Amino acid sequence: MASGVFDLLHLGHVRFLEEAKRAGGENAKLIVIIARDSTVEKTKGRKPVMPENQRRKLVESLKLVDEAVLGVETFDVGEVIRTVKPDVLVLGYDQTGMERRVRTFVEKNGLAVEVVRVGKFEADELDSSSKIRQRIVEKYA
C-alpha cells in the first residue's frame, strides 16, 4: 500500500509507485490511497488542482497500480490500515509526519505491517507537483 495526493501526475509519482510495488515483493498487489480534497485542503491550506475523482482514476490507469481508492474524509491512518490490511506500507521521502503516525499505530496495535520508506529521486526533472505548478506560473501567468 502506498498513499499520496498525486496532483498533476508526473514521473516522480511513477517512480515512487515502482519502489512501492518492488517493496511488496514478487507478485505484490499495489493498492494506492488517494488523499481526499478535503484532507489536502486541511493539511496544505488549499485544494489540489485536480479533483479527487480524477486523481484517483488517473492513478488507477497506471500499469503499476492494481487499485486506487479514495482515502477517508476525516483522515485517520489507523482506519485506512485496518481497512486495507497491507502487508507492506510504503512511504515517500516527504511523508515524514505520516511515517511517525503509521509506526505509532502499527506498534501500539501489534500489527504485522512492514513499514518501508523510499528515497528521493534525482532532482533534475520536474518531479514534484509544486515544481510543475511553479513552472506553469512562470511561463503562463
Place this chain on the structure above:
Amino acid sequence: MASGVFDLLHLGHVRFLEEAKRAGGENAKLIVIIARDSTVEKTKGRKPVMPENQRRKLVESLKLVDEAVLGVETFDVGEVIRTVKPDVLVLGYDQTGMERRVRTFVEKNGLAVEVVRVGKFEADELDSSSKIRQRIVEKYA
C-alpha cells in the same frame, strides 16, 4: 496508433487513448507517438511544460499503452505512418489539421490505413492541458 503532446496528463488523455485502443479492435496494440518539444514549440509558439522524455515515459506507464515513442524532429506525418505502419490511426477531436494531412497522405499513397476520428468528452472536467494550466495560474500566480 494515436498521437499527441500529452502535456500535464489528465483524464481527457486517458479517455482518448481508450477510444483509440477500442478503435483498433480486439487485442489491438496501442502505439502512441509523443510530439517532440521542438514540434510543439514550432506549432504552438512555446514548449510544453513537461519535457518530451517525461511525457513519453508517463504515457508509456499507462495500462492502455503498449508503446510510446517520440515523434520525428522535423515533423512529417508520412514518415511516422511509414515507420509505425498502423492498421488504424486515431485522431482526437482537436486534431483537425492533422486529420487532413493524414488522409491526404494515406490516399495519395494508396495505403490500407483506417483513419478514425474520436469525439470530445464531457467538458465539465479538467480535460485539457490548457484548462489545467489556467486553473494553476489562477490559484497560484
